[in-house]
Amino acid sequence: MGTEGAGERLGVVLLSGGLDSTTVAAHAVREGVRVRALSIAYGQRHARELAAARAVAAALGIELIEADAAFYGRLAAHSALTSADYAVPGGRPAEAMAAEVPITYVPLRNTFFVTVAAAALESWLLDRIEREGADPAGLEGRIYVGANAIDYSGYPDCRPEFYRALEEVLRLGSKAGTVYGVPMRIEAPIITMSKADIVRHGLALGAPLALTWSCYAGGERPCGTCDACRLRAAGFEAAGVSDPAAGVG
Amino acid sequence: MGTEGAGERLGVVLLSGGLDSTTVAAHAVREGVRVRALSIAYGQRHARELAAARAVAAALGIELIEADAAFYGRLAAHSALTSADYAVPGGRPAEAMAAEVPITYVPLRNTFFVTVAAAALESWLLDRIEREGADPAGLEGRIYVGANAIDYSGYPDCRPEFYRALEEVLRLGSKAGTVYGVPMRIEAPIITMSKADIVRHGLALGAPLALTWSCYAGGERPCGTCDACRLRAAGFEAAGVSDPAAGVG
Numbered sequence: 001m002g003t004e005g006a007g008e009r010l011g012v013v014l015l016s017g018g019l020d021s022t023t024v025a026a027h028a029v030r031e032g033v034r035v036r037a038l039s040i041a042y043g044q045r046h047a048r049e050l051a052a053a054r055a056v057a058a059a060l061g062i063e064l065i066e067a068d069a070a071f072y073g074r075l076a077a078h079s080a081l082t083s084a085d086y087a088v089p090g091g092r093p094a095e096a097m098a099a100e101v102p103i104t105y106v107p108l109r110n111t112f113f114v115t116v117a118a119a120a121l122e123s124w125l126l127d128r129i130e131r132e133g134a135d136p137a138g139l140e141g142r143i144y145v146g147a148n149a150i151d152y153s154g155y156p157d158c159r160p161e162f163y164r165a166l167e168e169v170l171r172l173g174s175k176a177g178t179v180y181g182v183p184m185r186i187e188a189p190i191i192t193m194s195k196a197d198i199v200r201h202g203l204a205l206g207a208p209l210a211l212t213w214s215c216y217a218g219g220e221r222p223c224g225t226c227d228a229c230r231l232r233a234a235g236f237e238a239a240g241v242s243d244p245a246a247g248v249g
Numbered sequence: 250m251g252t253e254g255a256g257e258r259l260g261v262v263l264l265s266g267g268l269d270s271t272t273v274a275a276h277a278v279r280e281g282v283r284v285r286a287l288s289i290a291y292g293q294r295h296a297r298e299l300a301a302a303r304a305v306a307a308a309l310g311i312e313l314i315e316a317d318a319a320f321y322g323r324l325a326a327h328s329a330l331t332s333a334d335y336a337v338p339g340g341r342p343a344e345a346m347a348a349e350v351p352i353t354y355v356p357l358r359n360t361f362f363v364t365v366a367a368a369a370l371e372s373w374l375l376d377r378i379e380r381e382g383a384d385p386a387g388l389e390g391r392i393y394v395g396a397n398a399i400d401y402s403g404y405p406d407c408r409p410e411f412y413r414a415l416e417e418v419l420r421l422g423s424k425a426g427t428v429y430g431v432p433m434r435i436e437a438p439i440i441t442m443s444k445a446d447i448v449r450h451g452l453a454l455g456a457p458l459a460l461t462w463s464c465y466a467g468g469e470r471p472c473g474t475c476d477a478c479r480l481r482a483a484g485f486e487a488a489g490v491s492d493p494a495a496g497v498g
Contacts, residue, residue, distance in 0.1 A: 038324075067324060071316040075287075076368040107371035108364060111422045115357060115364050119325040122356035157422040165421050169414045173360045173406040 008134065009033040011142040011187075012121045014040070014113050015064065017052030018214045019232055020146035020190060023198050026207035027189050028144045029060055035144075036124070038065045038117050042109070043073015052213035059208040065120055069112075076107040110147060110157035114166055117143045118184055122176045129180060136180035147188045148198070163188060195235025203241065210244035257383065258282040260391040260436075261370045263289070263362050264313070266301030267463045268481055269395035269439060272447050275456035276438050277393045278309055284393075285373070287314045287366050291358070292322015301462035308457040314369060318361075325356040359396065359406035360415065366392045367419050367433055374425045374433075385429035396437045397447070412437060444484025452490065459493035 011033035013025045028035045037060075039053040050066070057064035121141045128134040147158045156162065163186045170184045171177040177184065190198050202209050214232045215222035222229050222245075236243045260282035262274045277284045286309075288302040299315070306313035370390045377383035396407045405411065412435045419433045420426035426433065439447050451458050463481045464471035471478050471494075485492045 065324060067320040069318065069320060071318060072365070072368065075314060075316060075365065076372045105424055107375065107425075108368040108419070108423055111364050111418060112368060115360050116321070116324065119321065119357040119361060123325045126356065156424060156427040159421070162418065162421040165414065165418045169360060169411065169418055170357070172408070172411040172414050174357055175354055175405060176356075178405040 007138045007140055008128075009140045009142060010121060010124055010128070011035045011144055012065075012117045012124070013037045013062075013144040014117050014146065015053045015056060016146070017049040017054075017056055017212060018146070018228075019195075019202065019209060019212045019235075020148060020198055021053075022056045022209060022212045023202035023205065023207045024144050024146045024189055025056065025060055025062070026202065026205040028142070028187070029062065030205055033142060035060075035062045036065060036120065037062050038067065038120055040067045040069050040072075040113055040116060042069045042076075042106070042112075043071075048215075048218060049213045052211055055211040056208055059211060067116060069116070072109075072112060073106075076109070105155055108157070110145070110155075110162075111166065114143055114145060114163075114186060117145075118170050118174070121184055122174050125176045125180075125182055125184075129182075136182050139180075139182045141176065141182055141184040142187050143184060144187045144189070147191050148193065148195075149191050150194055158191070160188070160191060194238070195231050196238035199235045199239040199241065203239075212245055256387045256389060257377075258389045258391060259370060259373055259377070260284045260393055261314075261366045261373070262286045262311075262393040263366050263395065264302045264305060265395070266298040266303075266305055266461060267395070267477075268444075268451065268458060268461045268484075269397060269447055270302075271305045271458060271461045272451035272454065272456045273393050273395045273438055274305065274309055274311070275451065275454040277391070277436070278311065279454055282391060284309075284311045285314060285369065286311050287316065287369055289316045289318050289321075289362055289365060291318045291325075291355070291361075292320075297464075297467060298462045301460055304460040305457055308460060316365060318365070321358075321361060322355075325358070354404055357406065359394070359404075359411075363392055363394060363412075363415055363435060366394075367423070370433055371423050371425045374429075374431055378429060378431075385425075385431050388429075388431045390425065390431055390433040391436050392433060393436045393438070396440050397442065397444075398440050399443055407440070409437070409440060443487070444480050445487035448484045448488040448490065452488075461494055 011028050013028050013035055015021045015025050015037040025037055037057045039050055041050055121143060125139060125141050129136050149158050167186050176182040214228045216226040216228045217223035260277050262277050262284055264270045264274050264286040274286055286306045288299055290299055303313060370392060374388060374390050378385050398407050416435050425431040463477045465475040465477045466472035
């Protein structure tokens with residue numbers, strides 16, 4: 001359950017409202033970290049997952065910061081998730097999903113997400129130190145991400161070496177890192193889990209999986225055919241449990 | 250004037266509308282790079298500099314992408330530039346400006362700015378490659394920043410080692426870098442120049458310095474007393490020329 005002692009750990013969890021990030025949020029809360037959640041609307045074609053993020057944060061009893069970054073979807077328009085010029089692919093063989101960078105890749109999305117989360121975290125850390133007198137030596141910052149290198153190995157920004165490089169940027173580019181020596185670590189607790197492992201881990205933590213939303217397509221009910229729906233269904237099936245979310249299956 | 254040959258260089262310039270970024274934009278255009286400018290409104294208390302960015306882009310004949318990131322100012326509120334809770338400091342001795350991280354430090358602002366510029370650049374590169382059939386081997390991407398390590402050595406995110414680390418993140422975290430091997434370099438052409446050098450460089454390039462805006466305070470005319478106004482005035486004085494901007498001095 002993490003390091004015990006006099007230290008204070010502040011964590012910002014990137015919460016999309018999907019299965020993975022909801023499991024990660026429950027994981028962070030269970031570790032005893034003071035947690036804030038962050039949802040970034042970046043011009044997805046579906047706002048449905050933001051409603052899920054609100055419900056999940058409320059169920060976990062944590063504050064949700066909502067960031068309206070619609071500009072990002074327009075600016076990084078080369079993707080099926082942000083542009084109507086591309087179709088969301090469905091029915092691709094599993095090996096294609098793992099080997100290619102799919103068209104659902106949004107340019108530098110995870111770099112952007114982690115940077116925004118780190119800015120919220122650093123602002124929180126500086127408030128604790130400079131306004132409230134907290135001792136920097138007892139502080140630790142964490143950014144929790146739901147990245148997964150198994151099902152999404154095609155995405156360059158889901159790999160551990162990318163996150164190590166980004167931690168170095170946060171250390172070199174922040175006042176928290178350079179002046180106060182407070183680390184801002186990127187935690188990716190499910191990065192090596194299979195989808196079935198994530199389902200099991202989420203259920204064991206009591207994560208509110210019934211409130212989550214995974215579908216890329218943005219209808220009233222999950223489409224059942226996009227990559228996200230298929231990975232989710234396969235995960236629950238492999239875990240041997242039924243999906244508690246409404247409208248699935 | 251950069252590398253000649255069959256290669257195509259695409260550049261995104263972070264343009265605030267101030268003296269430094271305007272000089273950098275003129276520098277990029279002069280290098281023969283295909284340039285787009287990017288202005289990010291992040292909840293500054295003054296919108297005056299955005300109007301300056303529009304005028305500068307028009308004068309240079311380059312497209313301006315405007316990004317409304319007001320959420321960033323709220324989320325990273327621990328700064329005099331984004332929060333009315335802090336006053337903009339003025340009249341500090343020059344050594345204090347260089348030695349401290351000033352309260353005008355906005356958490357991870359340059360990491361955020363460069364990431365957004367890199368997303369616009371990668372989207373442009375992917376459009377050239379995947380839609381328009383450009384050969385990745387002949388492509389190079391550049392992000393131009395007006396960072397300066399002389400007058401702003403107190404800011405951790407104005408130092409060269411920070412930008413080298415961020416380049417590594419862009420390489421590891423992008424499709425352009427991992428799949429196509431197209432570099433996205435961060436160019437900081439004025440990072441080691443004094444303010445007087447920047448003024449001279451800008452004037453030599455024919456940069457539209459008369460259209461620029463530097464003041465932090467956000468009035469109708471520059472306040473003349475904030476750090477930005479004082480550095481600018483000292484730069485023009487040391488360069489031995491008068492500031493062409495309206496309302497100065």
